[in-house]
Amino acid sequence: MSAVLAIDELLASAPDAARVTAFLSGRKVPIVEGSIITFCWLGHADAVSLRHWIYGLESATALSRVSNTDLWYLKLDIPSYSRVEYKYTVHRGGASEWIEDPLNPNRARDPFGANSVLQAEGYEAPAWTRRDPSVREGLLEPHVFNSASLGQRNGTLYLPARFRRTRQYPLLVVHDGSDYLNYASMKVILDNLIHRLEIPDLIVAFTDSPDRLNEYANDPLHARFITEELAPDLATHFPLIDRPQARCLMGASFGAVAAFSTAVRYPDFWGRLLLQSGSFAFTDIGTRNRRGPLFDKVVAFVNGYREMPRAVSERVFMSCGVYESLIYENRSLLPLLSATGMEVRLVEARDGHNWENWRDRLREGLSWLFPGPLSFIYE
Amino acid sequence: MEQPSAVVLLGAQRFDPNLQAASESLHADGRIGLITAGWQERESEDEELVSHLGGNTINLRLHERGEQIFAGDPELRAAHRERQDLLRHTQDFYRIRLEHLREAERIIAQRTAPSGIHIEEGRTSVEAIRELDIRHLANCARLHVAFELRWGLGKRPSVLRHRAEIAEAVGGCSVIAIAGGHVASLINRLALFGIGSLVGGKVVLAWSGGAMAVSDRVVLFHDDPPQGPGVSEVLDAGLGLVPGVVLLPHPEQRLQLNDRQRVHRLVNRFLPARCLALPARSHLTFRDGKFSSIEGVLELRLDGENVPFRSAS
Numbered sequence: 001m002s003a004v005l006a007i008d009e010l011l012a013s014a015p016d017a018a019r020v021t022a023f024l025s026g027r028k029v030p031i032v033e034g035s036i037i038t039f040c041w042l043g044h045a046d047a048v049s050l051r052h053w054i055y056g057l058e059s060a061t062a063l064s065r066v067s068n069t070d071l072w073y074l075k076l077d078i079p080s081y082s083r084v085e086y087k088y089t090v091h092r093g094g095a096s097e098w099i100e101d102p103l104n105p106n107r108a109r110d111p112f113g114a115n116s117v118l119q120a121e122g123y124e125a126p127a128w129t130r131r132d133p134s135v136r137e138g139l140l141e142p143h144v145f146n147s148a149s150l151g152q153r154n155g156t157l158y159l160p161a162r163f164r165r166t167r168q169y170p171l172l173v174v175h176d177g178s179d180y181l182n183y184a185s186m187k188v189i190l191d192n193l194i195h196r197l198e199i200p201d202l203i204v205a206f207t208d209s210p211d212r213l214n215e216y217a218n219d220p221l222h223a224r225f226i227t228e229e230l231a232p233d234l235a236t237h238f239p240l241i242d243r244p245q246a247r248c249l250m251g252a253s254f255g256a257v258a259a260f261s262t263a264v265r266y267p268d269f270w271g272r273l274l275l276q277s278g279s280f281a282f283t284d285i286g287t288r289n290r291r292g293p294l295f296d297k298v299v300a301f302v303n304g305y306r307e308m309p310r311a312v313s314e315r316v317f318m319s320c321g322v323y324e325s326l327i328y329e330n331r332s333l334l335p336l337l338s339a340t341g342m343e344v345r346l347v348e349a350r351d352g353h354n355w356e357n358w359r360d361r362l363r364e365g366l367s368w369l370f371p372g373p374l375s376f377i378y379e
Numbered sequence: 380m381e382q383p384s385a386v387v388l389l390g391a392q393r394f395d396p397n398l399q400a401a402s403e404s405l406h407a408d409g410r411i412g413l414i415t416a417g418w419q420e421r422e423s424e425d426e427e428l429v430s431h432l433g434g435n436t437i438n439l440r441l442h443e444r445g446e447q448i449f450a451g452d453p454e455l456r457a458a459h460r461e462r463q464d465l466l467r468h469t470q471d472f473y474r475i476r477l478e479h480l481r482e483a484e485r486i487i488a489q490r491t492a493p494s495g496i497h498i499e500e501g502r503t504s505v506e507a508i509r510e511l512d513i514r515h516l517a518n519c520a521r522l523h524v525a526f527e528l529r530w531g532l533g534k535r536p537s538v539l540r541h542r543a544e545i546a547e548a549v550g551g552c553s554v555i556a557i558a559g560g561h562v563a564s565l566i567n568r569l570a571l572f573g574i575g576s577l578v579g580g581k582v583v584l585a586w587s588g589g590a591m592a593v594s595d596r597v598v599l600f601h602d603d604p605p606q607g608p609g610v611s612e613v614l615d616a617g618l619g620l621v622p623g624v625v626l627l628p629h630p631e632q633r634l635q636l637n638d639r640q641r642v643h644r645l646v647n648r649f650l651p652a653r654c655l656a657l658p659a660r661s662h663l664t665f666r667d668g669k670f671s672s673i674e675g676v677l678e679l680r681l682d683g684e685n686v687p688f689r690s691a692s
Contacts, residue, residue: 162420164420166446193605196605198604198605198606243464245471343475345607363605364605364606364607367604367605367606368606368607371604371606373561374601374604374605375599375600375601375604375609375612376561376562376563376564376599376614377417377559377560377561377562377588378391378559378560378562378587378588378591378628378629379391379392379393379559379560379587379588
């Protein structure tokens with residue numbers, strides 16, 4: 001790595017349009033030079049700023065223009081192994097628009113669209129998140145369930161590639177299931193991890209909610225739907241292992257609250273929990289968290305649990321990005337859960353509150369909660 | 380119990396097999412009884428294996444026979460499930476204790492203290508793990524004995540018929556070949572059909588998980604599993620045809636042999652047994668209490684090194 005940053009060399013060279021073209025030609029952008037990241041944007045604008053979701057840094061940071069050119073740049077010190085989603089805000093003629101980085105092909109999709117992705121030094125998307133043509137694919141099939149608690153619910157069921165009715169399987173219920181499938185590659189990951197023997201063959205119920213902010217915030221009807229209706233119905237139709245150790249609830253953000261609060265309402269039924277970037281807002285004084293009224297029910301639930309913590313499951317895997325504000329709540333929850341006698345693991349990552357962060361933690365989480373036959377198989 | 384005339388042990392066969400050469404070197408003039416129960420439902424998919432072994436084989440179908448017994452004997456099936464559930468819990472709780480002992484060992488080793496105390500405490504840490512391993516094996520044995528006493532497999536008609544058929548088939552074989560696969564499943568079926576009592580005077584040819592299953596103690600191991608640092612764990616007793624060794628196939632994928640601390644801990648834990656890694660194409664024969672025809676086998680040493688296994692004792 002050169003001691004002088006590429007952008008500084010350019011700045012020292014009396015840059016003009018031709019030099020900028022040469023500078024960008026064939027260069028991967030943002031420019032990663034050790035921990036120094038140089039963001040670049042090329043075009044006419046009155047001002048350009050970087051929008052990112054790293055908690056602790058200014059969420060909008062202005063880029064500087066290289067004199068006599070249309071190149072805008074910003075240098076940031078970002079640790080190795082980081083993964084940062086971002087956009088640019090481009091200001092022109094009194095108007096502003098958020099755009100993805102046209103110089104960077106890396107994108108992450110989510111329910112709101114897409115973001116550009118900075119992959120800092122050392123980060124690359126894990127191989128097990130990509131489709132492997134040699135891996136036998138499991139089956140996804142639509143699943144309609146008429147819930148007495150919540151009305152008709154549409155979901156998707158995953159059956160492993162070697163599904164046999166004569167075998168018995170663990171059950172994994174996923175909140176925000178469509179998003180996990182669409183934005184966290186979960187079908188591919190299940191196929192890959194099963195193929196690698198890192199998790200056992202599983203039956204997975206991907207569920208969705210049309211009103212997740214209410215239903216996922218410690219709603220008794222939701223917990224009843226999942227535990228008293230969906231799980232028994234699946235057990236009627238599929239060969240499921242009837243033990244808490246073989247039942248797992250998972251979710252991210254509010255979905256993690258839904259998973260945990262359901263387990264709290266039905267202790268010892270869900271023996272495994274996978275909670276990603278859980279929105280476990282709480283207060284140490286008063287009842288209103290800084291996050292606003294949407295979180296009021298969550299705060300009441302988490303405060304109640306903090307007052308009377310108890311073991312409700314056997315193993316709890318938590319993950320959270322260190323660039324999200326929820327790292328505080330998740331770190332706070334770890335000793336509380338551990339003290340109850342539950343086995344708890346919190347994995348932190350240099351990432352934010354997004355689906356690819358949750359995707360990248362699935363291997364460690366699922367294989368810890370449901371170790372596959374890898375340690376048993378010696379061909 | 381009569382011992383086999385020889386036990387030939389091989390490493391993994393999947394990508395770089397030496398089974399055919401090993402089989403030919405036996406100059407066996409009889410049939411080969413084949414055990415592929417570790418492959419579970421794929422037990423019968425043995426065409427390639429049969430061709431490696433020269434064609435004159437009979438698959439004993441231990442997995443399938445087990446399924447038939449449980450399908451026709453619901454009482455035994457329920458009891459078997461219950462016993463397996465107890466074994467699973469026993470393994471889980473053993474693993475929890477083991478991980479905590481390992482953690483205690485790590486923390487104590489990091490503390491600043493006079494070296495004399497460190498040496499003594501290090502010894503205590505290892506002894507605690509050894510005692511736990513021994514107790515775990517004893518707990519497993521107790522469950523097996525209780526199950527046998529309660530259900531009398533040797534007298535139960537549903538099992539007897541299959542045992543008789545297997546004994547007859549094995550009687551016409553000079554070699555029993557035991558493939559790897561799911562080692563827990565394999566030792567389960569070997570025990571269910573009393574295979575240990577049928578191999579006397581015959582050559583046993585076992586590879587990978589099959590080799591583990593014929594030793595006296597099956598140790599599960601993987602230094603780099605996806606869920607975090609791996610701690611080797613004792614699973615259960617094997618057939619005990621090759622005593623005094625811990626057999627470790629797939630070292631290329633499963634062991635960090637360049638991590639001397641890990642190797643030292645593994646070797647020290649299982650002393651006086653010797654830890655033998657069986658890479659692909661490795662080979663050794665155990666006959667009359669001695670090892671011979673050793674090729675490619677690595678012995679892990681107390682100093683953390685690994686060396687070609689040469690000892691014939």
